[in-house]
Amino acid sequence: MAAKDEGSDSMRMFGAISKALRTAAGISQEALGEHVGYSKSLVQGVESGTRMPSQRYVELADPFLDANGTLLAAAAHLSRERFPSWFIDYLEAEKTALSLWVYDTQVINGLLQTEEYARAVFSARCPALEEEDIEARVQARLERQSLLTRKKPPCMMSFVMEEWLLYRRIGGLDAHRGQLEHLLELSERRNVSIQIMPTVCESHAGFNGPMHLLETPAHQWLVYVEGQKVGVMIDDPDQVSELYQRYAMIRSQALAPGDSVKLIEKLLGEL
Structure with missing residues (x-):
């Protein structure tokens, strides 16, 4: 079927x-x-x-x-959607973002994923996707990553992720090793900051879940939050301000970028 x-x-x-x-x-x-x-x-x-x-x-x-x-x-004109319909508004805003701040709790963010890691994530979906759907979505995810190298203007990017994401061997050992190496490579980019929220941290401001904050070319801040089968863009100034403050606190509670790199290097050395 x-x-x-x-x-x-x-x-x-x-x-x-x-x-x-x-x-x-x-x-x-x-x-x-x-x-x-x-x-x-x-x-x-x-x-x-x-x-x-x-x-x-x-x-x-x-x-x-x-x-x-x-x-x-x-x-002859049939095609599958490479993105869920509720994700489209966010994608349009992401393409032109001047700044992007992200907090992740379940998987490493799609903008940071290797091809092997992304394919394993889509392959794990339930209900299962057909092979051509998986490949279409992997390629679409890789195309989004051009934001990392955009020059005029560059997008300043901050990623905070939970430490346990560095332990789950999504796609197997080789894919996991490649993903950790990729994070180290990306951390060397001047427009990319990667921070790890240590598991030993007993309390922090991210318990409400993952989120994306982005700054538009008009210098307006927007927030995108996502759950099961749904995603919501938030532009209400009061709500955006609250989540902006929350992200700032999350970032301050995470390991500094240099210490985060050392942790990734340590875990990579142990594989």
Whole structure:
């Protein structure tokens, strides 16, 4: 059975066209599914735009629905979303950010991930993604990392992460080693600061969870917070001020950048 997709505009458009053609032809979802080898629920998924139709589906459904090539033409424009829809607003702001401050608690931030680490993160997703979806998302994540090397103007970046993220061997030992080495390389960049929040720290200001703060070209600060299947951009000045202060406290409670580098080097030496 195909994995369920996040859905994309092209998938939703294809689904709407397919449903309209089926309805006009007076054919039930069960009958279409039987003809193309899909269950009724899979046909519903295609028509709602949450399932990517197979090539077989398109080739068999087009003549069966008397589409005269309409589905074949529409299928040529099908694509999967490389990012969840609720992440798009943040991505647009991130592209032009002058400053980016990040606190992470679950995995190393996507902007700092190696290709192997990112692939392992996406491969662990439940429900499972199809291989082509994993590769599309990995490449999209790597493309985002151009922000690290943007020159005009450079983006000043601060990352604070929980120490335990340095211990979980996501992707296996070799991938883990490569990820720690990559963090050390990035820490040498003048626009990047990496700090570790030590596990032995009994209390700190980050207990409310991860967050991204960014400064726009207009020097407005925005905050992005993310949870299960949802992300929220915050622009209310009072809330942004509160989270700005919280991040500043988190950064002051974490290890200094130099000490953070020494910790990463120590853990790398122990592998």
